[in-house]
Amino acid sequence: MSDRYDVAGVEEKWQTYWESQGTYEVDEPGSRPKFYDLCMYPYPSGPIHMGHVRNYTLGDVICRYKTMQGYTVLSPMGWDSFGLPAENAAIRDGGHPGVITRERIEVMRSQIKRLGAVYDWRREVSSFDPGYYRWTQYLFLQLYGAGLAYRNNAMVNWCPSCQTTLANEQAETGECERCGTPVIRRALEQWFFGITKYAQELLDDLNALDWPERVKTMQRNWIGRSAGVEFDLQVVPLAGGGEPSDPIRVFTTRIDTVFGMTYAVIAPEHPLVTSLIAGVDNEAEITAFIQRVTNESEMDRLSSDGALDKRGIWTGRQVINPFTGAPVPLFLADYVLATYGTGAIMAVPGEDDRDFQFAQVHGLPVIETTERPEGWGKLPTLARGQGQF
Ligand SMILES: [Zn+2]
Numbered sequence: 001m002s003d004r005y006d007v008a009g010v011e012e013k014w015q016t017y018w019e020s021q022g023t024y025e026v027d028e029p030g031s032r033p034k035f036y037d038l039c040m041y042p043y044p045s046g047p048i049h050m051g052h053v054r055n056y057t058l059g060d061v062i063c064r065y066k067t068m069q070g071y072t073v074l075s076p077m078g079w080d081s082f083g084l085p086a087e088n089a090a091i092r093d094g095g096h097p098g099v100i101t102r103e104r105i106e107v108m109r110s111q112i113k114r115l116g117a118v119y120d121w122r123r124e125v126s127s128f129d130p131g132y133y134r135w136t137q138y139l140f141l142q143l144y145g146a147g148l149a150y151r152n153n154a155m156v157n158w159c160p161s162c163q164t165t166l167a168n169e170q171a172e173t174g175e176c177e178r179c180g181t182p183v184i185r186r187a188l189e190q191w192f193f194g195i196t197k198y199a200q201e202l203l204d205d206l207n208a209l210d211w212p213e214r215v216k217t218m219q220r221n222w223i224g225r226s227a228g229v230e231f232d233l234q235v236v237p238l239a240g241g242g243e244p245s246d247p248i249r250v251f252t253t254r255i256d257t258v259f260g261m262t263y264a265v266i267a268p269e270h271p272l273v274t275s276l277i278a279g280v281d282n283e284a285e286i287t288a289f290i291q292r293v294t295n296e297s298e299m300d301r302l303s304s305d306g307a308l309d310k311r312g313i314w315t316g317r318q319v320i321n322p323f324t325g326a327p328v329p330l331f332l333a334d335y336v337l338a339t340y341g342t343g344a345i346m347a348v349p350g351e352d353d354r355d356f357q358f359a360q361v362h363g364l365p366v367i368e369t370t371e372r373p374e375g376w377g378k379l380p381t382l383a384r385g386q387g388q389f
Pocket of ligand 1: 159160161162163176177178179180181
Protein backbone atom coordinates (compact mmCIF):
# COMPACT_ATOMS: atom_id res chain seq x y z
CA MET A 1 0.00 0.00 0.00
CA SER A 2 1.30 3.42 -0.90
CA ASP A 3 2.34 5.61 1.99
CA ARG A 4 0.96 8.63 0.14
CA TYR A 5 -2.73 9.33 -0.36
CA ASP A 6 -3.38 9.68 -4.08
CA VAL A 7 -5.95 12.47 -3.86
CA ALA A 8 -6.69 12.87 -7.54
CA GLY A 9 -6.93 9.14 -8.24
CA VAL A 10 -8.90 8.02 -5.19
CA GLU A 11 -11.33 10.92 -5.06
CA GLU A 12 -12.21 10.77 -8.72
CA LYS A 13 -12.59 7.00 -8.73
CA TRP A 14 -15.03 6.94 -5.82
CA GLN A 15 -16.93 10.04 -6.74
CA THR A 16 -17.53 8.55 -10.20
CA TYR A 17 -18.66 5.30 -8.60
CA TRP A 18 -21.04 7.06 -6.15
CA GLU A 19 -22.54 9.05 -8.98
CA SER A 20 -23.03 6.03 -11.24
CA GLN A 21 -24.64 4.08 -8.41
CA GLY A 22 -26.80 6.95 -7.19
CA THR A 23 -25.35 6.29 -3.73
CA TYR A 24 -26.63 9.53 -2.19
CA GLU A 25 -29.89 9.75 -4.03
CA VAL A 26 -32.72 9.54 -1.55
CA ASP A 27 -36.25 8.47 -2.30
CA GLU A 28 -39.16 7.70 -0.03
CA PRO A 29 -37.58 6.01 2.96
CA GLY A 30 -38.54 2.51 3.94
CA SER A 31 -38.17 1.18 7.43
CA ARG A 32 -35.11 3.28 8.32
CA PRO A 33 -35.52 6.46 10.39
CA LYS A 34 -35.17 9.71 8.42
CA PHE A 35 -32.53 12.39 8.90
CA TYR A 36 -32.63 15.70 7.03
CA ASP A 37 -29.54 17.91 6.95
CA LEU A 38 -29.70 21.35 5.35
CA CYS A 39 -26.54 23.44 5.28
CA MET A 40 -27.26 27.04 4.30
CA TYR A 41 -27.25 27.24 0.52
CA PRO A 42 -24.25 29.20 -0.76
CA TYR A 43 -24.60 32.51 -2.48
CA PRO A 44 -23.21 32.14 -6.04
CA SER A 45 -20.64 34.87 -5.53
CA GLY A 46 -17.75 33.33 -7.50
CA PRO A 47 -15.30 30.46 -6.94
CA ILE A 48 -15.68 28.78 -3.54
CA HIS A 49 -13.41 29.76 -0.67
CA MET A 50 -12.18 27.98 2.45
CA GLY A 51 -15.31 29.05 4.35
CA HIS A 52 -17.44 26.98 1.95
CA VAL A 53 -15.08 24.01 2.30
CA ARG A 54 -15.24 24.20 6.08
CA ASN A 55 -19.01 24.66 6.24
CA TYR A 56 -19.98 21.90 3.82
CA THR A 57 -17.40 19.48 5.20
CA LEU A 58 -18.90 19.87 8.68
CA GLY A 59 -22.34 19.08 7.27
CA ASP A 60 -20.97 16.13 5.32
CA VAL A 61 -19.36 14.64 8.44
CA ILE A 62 -22.72 14.77 10.24
CA CYS A 63 -24.50 13.16 7.28
CA ARG A 64 -22.01 10.30 7.03
CA TYR A 65 -22.16 9.76 10.79
CA LYS A 66 -25.97 9.57 10.72
CA THR A 67 -25.85 7.23 7.69
CA MET A 68 -23.55 4.89 9.61
CA GLN A 69 -26.02 5.02 12.50
CA GLY A 70 -28.64 3.58 10.18
CA TYR A 71 -30.55 6.66 9.09
CA THR A 72 -31.74 7.46 5.59
CA VAL A 73 -30.06 10.84 5.16
CA LEU A 74 -31.34 13.53 2.83
CA SER A 75 -28.81 16.31 2.20
CA PRO A 76 -29.87 18.74 -0.55
CA MET A 77 -27.79 21.45 -2.23
CA GLY A 78 -28.93 24.63 -3.93
CA TRP A 79 -28.25 28.31 -4.53
CA ASP A 80 -29.35 31.38 -2.63
CA SER A 81 -29.17 33.28 -5.88
CA PHE A 82 -31.19 36.48 -5.49
CA GLY A 83 -30.00 39.80 -4.16
CA LEU A 84 -27.19 42.20 -3.70
CA PRO A 85 -24.00 40.37 -4.77
CA ALA A 86 -25.44 39.66 -8.24
CA GLU A 87 -26.73 43.21 -8.48
CA ASN A 88 -23.36 44.64 -7.45
CA ALA A 89 -21.45 42.36 -9.84
CA ALA A 90 -23.73 43.38 -12.71
CA ILE A 91 -23.19 47.07 -11.91
CA ARG A 92 -19.42 46.63 -11.59
CA ASP A 93 -18.72 44.31 -14.54
CA GLY A 94 -21.69 44.98 -16.78
CA GLY A 95 -23.89 42.19 -18.08
CA HIS A 96 -27.17 40.67 -17.00
CA PRO A 97 -27.28 39.54 -13.35
CA GLY A 98 -29.08 36.34 -14.40
CA VAL A 99 -26.30 35.41 -16.83
CA ILE A 100 -23.55 36.22 -14.34
CA THR A 101 -25.30 34.18 -11.66
CA ARG A 102 -25.75 31.13 -13.91
CA GLU A 103 -22.06 31.20 -14.87
CA ARG A 104 -21.06 31.33 -11.25
CA ILE A 105 -23.35 28.48 -10.32
CA GLU A 106 -21.65 26.31 -12.98
CA VAL A 107 -18.24 27.01 -11.49
CA MET A 108 -19.32 26.51 -7.89
CA ARG A 109 -21.26 23.32 -8.61
CA SER A 110 -18.22 21.66 -10.20
CA GLN A 111 -16.05 22.75 -7.25
CA ILE A 112 -18.50 21.64 -4.58
CA LYS A 113 -18.98 18.29 -6.34
CA ARG A 114 -15.25 17.68 -5.96
CA LEU A 115 -15.63 17.89 -2.19
CA GLY A 116 -17.36 14.51 -2.53
CA ALA A 117 -20.13 15.37 -0.12
CA VAL A 118 -23.29 13.28 0.11
CA TYR A 119 -25.65 15.61 -1.78
CA ASP A 120 -28.59 14.35 -3.76
CA TRP A 121 -27.93 16.57 -6.79
CA ARG A 122 -31.23 15.61 -8.41
CA ARG A 123 -32.84 17.91 -5.83
CA GLU A 124 -30.74 21.00 -6.60
CA VAL A 125 -32.75 24.26 -6.42
CA SER A 126 -32.01 27.93 -7.19
CA SER A 127 -33.96 30.69 -5.51
CA PHE A 128 -33.92 32.80 -8.71
CA ASP A 129 -35.57 30.05 -10.72
CA PRO A 130 -39.27 30.88 -11.37
CA GLY A 131 -40.12 27.25 -10.61
CA TYR A 132 -38.73 27.86 -7.14
CA TYR A 133 -39.80 31.41 -6.34
CA ARG A 134 -43.38 30.85 -7.41
CA TRP A 135 -43.63 29.00 -4.11
CA THR A 136 -42.05 31.89 -2.23
CA GLN A 137 -44.66 34.11 -3.85
CA TYR A 138 -47.38 31.62 -2.98
CA LEU A 139 -46.31 31.63 0.67
CA PHE A 140 -46.17 35.43 0.68
CA LEU A 141 -49.72 35.60 -0.66
CA GLN A 142 -50.89 33.20 2.03
CA LEU A 143 -49.33 35.47 4.68
CA TYR A 144 -50.76 38.57 3.00
CA GLY A 145 -54.22 37.02 2.83
CA ALA A 146 -54.02 36.17 6.52
CA GLY A 147 -53.04 39.76 7.39
CA LEU A 148 -49.53 38.67 8.40
CA ALA A 149 -47.73 40.66 5.67
CA TYR A 150 -48.32 44.41 5.70
CA ARG A 151 -46.77 47.81 4.92
CA ASN A 152 -45.46 50.11 7.64
CA ASN A 153 -42.85 52.79 8.18
CA ALA A 154 -39.40 51.77 9.37
CA MET A 155 -35.96 53.35 9.61
CA VAL A 156 -33.64 52.32 6.79
CA ASN A 157 -30.13 53.17 5.60
CA TRP A 158 -30.53 55.49 2.62
CA CYS A 159 -28.05 56.74 0.05
CA PRO A 160 -29.30 60.13 -1.23
CA SER A 161 -27.09 59.84 -4.32
CA CYS A 162 -27.98 56.27 -5.40
CA GLN A 163 -31.59 56.85 -4.27
CA THR A 164 -31.70 53.41 -2.73
CA THR A 165 -31.84 51.64 0.61
CA LEU A 166 -28.67 49.90 1.75
CA ALA A 167 -28.17 46.78 3.86
CA ASN A 168 -26.28 47.37 7.13
CA GLU A 169 -23.27 45.63 5.53
CA GLN A 170 -23.25 48.22 2.74
CA ALA A 171 -23.36 51.12 5.17
CA GLU A 172 -20.94 49.89 7.82
CA THR A 173 -18.51 52.76 7.45
CA GLY A 174 -21.30 55.34 7.44
CA GLU A 175 -20.69 55.85 3.73
CA CYS A 176 -22.45 54.21 0.79
CA GLU A 177 -20.45 51.17 -0.34
CA ARG A 178 -21.22 51.99 -3.98
CA CYS A 179 -20.56 55.70 -4.26
CA GLY A 180 -19.08 56.94 -0.97
CA THR A 181 -21.90 59.39 -0.15
CA PRO A 182 -22.63 59.63 3.60
CA VAL A 183 -25.52 57.31 4.46
CA ILE A 184 -28.54 58.76 6.25
CA ARG A 185 -31.24 57.03 8.28
CA ARG A 186 -34.77 57.80 7.17
CA ALA A 187 -38.25 56.42 7.65
CA LEU A 188 -39.55 54.58 4.60
CA GLU A 189 -42.56 52.38 3.96
CA GLN A 190 -41.47 48.74 4.10
CA TRP A 191 -43.00 45.27 4.02
CA PHE A 192 -43.29 43.56 7.39
CA PHE A 193 -44.27 40.12 8.60
CA GLY A 194 -46.50 40.10 11.67
CA ILE A 195 -44.16 38.02 13.81
CA THR A 196 -44.91 40.18 16.86
CA LYS A 197 -48.39 38.59 16.85
CA TYR A 198 -46.56 35.50 18.05
CA ALA A 199 -44.42 37.35 20.58
CA GLN A 200 -45.91 35.65 23.62
CA GLU A 201 -45.44 32.17 22.14
CA LEU A 202 -41.86 33.01 21.19
CA LEU A 203 -41.18 34.33 24.69
CA ASP A 204 -42.74 31.28 26.35
CA ASP A 205 -40.74 28.85 24.26
CA LEU A 206 -37.54 30.79 24.85
CA ASN A 207 -37.70 29.69 28.50
CA ALA A 208 -37.27 26.06 27.49
CA LEU A 209 -34.15 26.71 25.39
CA ASP A 210 -30.74 25.72 26.65
CA TRP A 211 -29.10 29.01 25.59
CA PRO A 212 -26.85 31.36 27.59
CA GLU A 213 -28.96 33.76 29.69
CA ARG A 214 -27.32 36.77 28.01
CA VAL A 215 -28.46 35.58 24.57
CA LYS A 216 -31.97 34.82 25.86
CA THR A 217 -32.21 38.34 27.35
CA MET A 218 -31.18 39.79 23.99
CA GLN A 219 -33.87 37.72 22.30
CA ARG A 220 -36.49 38.81 24.85
CA ASN A 221 -35.67 42.47 24.26
CA TRP A 222 -35.79 41.87 20.54
CA ILE A 223 -39.12 40.04 20.56
CA GLY A 224 -40.86 42.52 22.86
CA ARG A 225 -44.11 41.72 24.59
CA SER A 226 -47.62 41.48 23.26
CA ALA A 227 -49.84 41.76 26.35
CA GLY A 228 -49.85 45.12 28.08
CA VAL A 229 -51.58 48.45 28.64
CA GLU A 230 -51.36 51.77 26.82
CA PHE A 231 -52.02 55.12 28.48
CA ASP A 232 -51.26 58.79 27.83
CA LEU A 233 -48.78 61.09 29.54
CA GLN A 234 -49.64 64.79 29.37
CA VAL A 235 -46.63 67.00 28.65
CA VAL A 236 -45.94 69.86 31.08
CA PRO A 237 -45.73 73.13 29.07
CA LEU A 238 -42.36 74.89 28.97
CA ALA A 239 -41.95 77.74 31.45
CA GLY A 240 -41.82 80.27 28.60
CA GLY A 241 -45.15 79.06 27.21
CA GLY A 242 -45.08 77.84 23.61
CA GLU A 243 -47.36 75.41 21.78
CA PRO A 244 -49.01 72.77 23.99
CA SER A 245 -47.64 69.33 23.06
CA ASP A 246 -49.68 66.28 22.13
CA PRO A 247 -49.81 63.70 24.94
CA ILE A 248 -47.33 60.83 24.71
CA ARG A 249 -48.82 57.35 24.59
CA VAL A 250 -46.80 54.75 26.50
CA PHE A 251 -46.97 50.98 26.53
CA THR A 252 -46.26 48.85 29.60
CA THR A 253 -46.50 45.21 30.54
CA ARG A 254 -46.40 46.18 34.23
CA ILE A 255 -49.23 48.64 34.83
CA ASP A 256 -49.31 47.35 38.44
CA THR A 257 -46.05 49.23 39.06
CA VAL A 258 -47.22 52.58 37.63
CA PHE A 259 -47.09 54.32 41.04
CA GLY A 260 -43.31 53.79 40.96
CA MET A 261 -42.83 55.71 37.70
CA THR A 262 -40.15 58.32 38.35
CA TYR A 263 -39.32 59.10 34.72
CA ALA A 264 -40.46 58.23 31.20
CA VAL A 265 -38.53 57.45 28.02
CA ILE A 266 -39.36 58.21 24.41
CA ALA A 267 -37.58 56.79 21.35
CA PRO A 268 -35.17 59.29 19.72
CA GLU A 269 -36.90 58.85 16.32
CA HIS A 270 -40.45 59.24 17.77
CA PRO A 271 -42.43 61.74 15.64
CA LEU A 272 -43.16 63.99 18.66
CA VAL A 273 -39.50 64.48 19.60
CA THR A 274 -38.74 67.38 17.24
CA SER A 275 -41.53 69.54 18.65
CA LEU A 276 -40.81 68.45 22.23
CA ILE A 277 -37.20 69.57 22.20
CA ALA A 278 -37.71 72.76 20.18
CA GLY A 279 -36.44 75.64 22.28
CA VAL A 280 -35.21 73.65 25.31
CA ASP A 281 -31.88 74.71 26.84
CA ASN A 282 -29.83 71.72 25.66
CA GLU A 283 -31.48 71.35 22.24
CA ALA A 284 -28.14 71.14 20.38
CA GLU A 285 -26.84 68.44 22.70
CA ILE A 286 -30.07 66.45 22.32
CA THR A 287 -29.99 66.78 18.53
CA ALA A 288 -26.43 65.41 18.48
CA PHE A 289 -27.55 62.49 20.63
CA ILE A 290 -30.45 61.72 18.27
CA GLN A 291 -28.12 61.90 15.27
CA ARG A 292 -25.74 59.40 16.83
CA VAL A 293 -28.43 56.96 17.97
CA THR A 294 -30.46 56.89 14.76
CA ASN A 295 -27.34 55.97 12.81
CA GLU A 296 -26.98 52.75 14.85
CA SER A 297 -28.85 49.58 13.94
CA GLU A 298 -31.76 48.50 16.14
CA MET A 299 -29.94 45.28 16.95
CA ASP A 300 -26.86 47.20 18.16
CA ARG A 301 -29.07 49.47 20.24
CA LEU A 302 -30.90 46.62 21.95
CA SER A 303 -27.84 44.50 22.59
CA SER A 304 -25.57 47.36 23.65
CA ASP A 305 -24.13 47.11 27.14
CA GLY A 306 -22.59 50.59 26.97
CA ALA A 307 -22.60 52.95 29.96
CA LEU A 308 -26.15 54.13 30.63
CA ASP A 309 -25.12 57.77 31.05
CA LYS A 310 -24.15 57.73 27.37
CA ARG A 311 -27.29 55.91 26.30
CA GLY A 312 -29.88 58.43 27.46
CA ILE A 313 -30.42 62.19 27.70
CA TRP A 314 -33.04 64.41 29.35
CA THR A 315 -35.36 66.11 26.84
CA GLY A 316 -35.70 69.19 29.04
CA ARG A 317 -39.41 68.30 29.38
CA GLN A 318 -41.60 66.80 32.06
CA VAL A 319 -44.69 64.62 31.77
CA ILE A 320 -47.48 63.86 34.25
CA ASN A 321 -48.05 60.44 35.78
CA PRO A 322 -51.86 60.28 35.34
CA PHE A 323 -52.23 57.97 38.34
CA THR A 324 -50.54 60.30 40.84
CA GLY A 325 -50.57 63.68 39.09
CA ALA A 326 -46.82 63.94 39.74
CA PRO A 327 -44.53 65.45 37.09
CA VAL A 328 -41.58 63.24 36.05
CA PRO A 329 -38.73 63.96 33.62
CA LEU A 330 -38.94 62.68 30.05
CA PHE A 331 -35.76 61.13 28.65
CA LEU A 332 -34.58 59.92 25.26
CA ALA A 333 -32.76 56.57 25.29
CA ASP A 334 -31.28 54.38 22.58
CA TYR A 335 -32.86 51.17 23.94
CA VAL A 336 -36.40 52.41 23.26
CA LEU A 337 -37.36 51.94 19.61
CA ALA A 338 -40.07 53.84 17.75
CA THR A 339 -41.10 50.64 15.99
CA TYR A 340 -41.96 48.72 19.17
CA GLY A 341 -45.06 49.24 21.28
CA THR A 342 -45.88 52.94 21.16
CA GLY A 343 -42.24 54.09 21.02
CA ALA A 344 -42.42 55.40 24.59
CA ILE A 345 -42.35 53.77 28.04
CA MET A 346 -42.85 54.58 31.69
CA ALA A 347 -39.79 53.78 33.81
CA VAL A 348 -40.03 52.19 37.24
CA PRO A 349 -36.54 51.94 38.73
CA GLY A 350 -37.93 50.36 41.92
CA GLU A 351 -39.03 47.27 39.98
CA ASP A 352 -36.92 47.02 36.85
CA ASP A 353 -33.21 46.37 36.71
CA ARG A 354 -32.31 48.51 33.72
CA ASP A 355 -34.53 51.36 34.89
CA PHE A 356 -32.78 51.11 38.26
CA GLN A 357 -29.29 51.32 36.70
CA PHE A 358 -30.42 54.23 34.53
CA ALA A 359 -31.92 56.04 37.54
CA GLN A 360 -28.70 55.60 39.52
CA VAL A 361 -26.59 57.07 36.73
CA HIS A 362 -28.92 60.03 36.14
CA GLY A 363 -29.76 60.78 39.78
CA LEU A 364 -33.45 59.89 39.49
CA PRO A 365 -35.63 58.88 42.46
CA VAL A 366 -36.45 55.23 43.10
CA ILE A 367 -39.86 54.17 44.45
CA GLU A 368 -40.56 50.56 45.35
CA THR A 369 -44.14 49.55 44.60
CA THR A 370 -44.15 46.11 46.15
CA GLU A 371 -43.34 45.14 49.71
CA ARG A 372 -40.49 42.67 49.64
CA PRO A 373 -40.89 39.51 51.71
CA GLU A 374 -38.79 39.30 54.86
CA GLY A 375 -35.20 38.35 54.12
CA TRP A 376 -35.57 39.47 50.49
CA GLY A 377 -33.02 42.20 50.96
CA LYS A 378 -33.12 45.84 50.06
CA LEU A 379 -32.12 47.45 46.78
CA PRO A 380 -28.36 48.04 46.97
CA THR A 381 -28.63 51.77 47.49
CA LEU A 382 -31.60 53.94 46.82
CA ALA A 383 -30.81 56.96 44.71
CA ARG A 384 -31.94 60.13 46.38
CA GLY A 385 -32.80 61.86 43.15
CA GLN A 386 -30.01 64.41 43.02
CA GLY A 387 -30.58 65.23 39.38
CA GLN A 388 -31.99 68.61 38.42
CA PHE A 389 -35.03 68.10 36.21
ZN1 LIG B 1 -24.58 55.64 -3.06
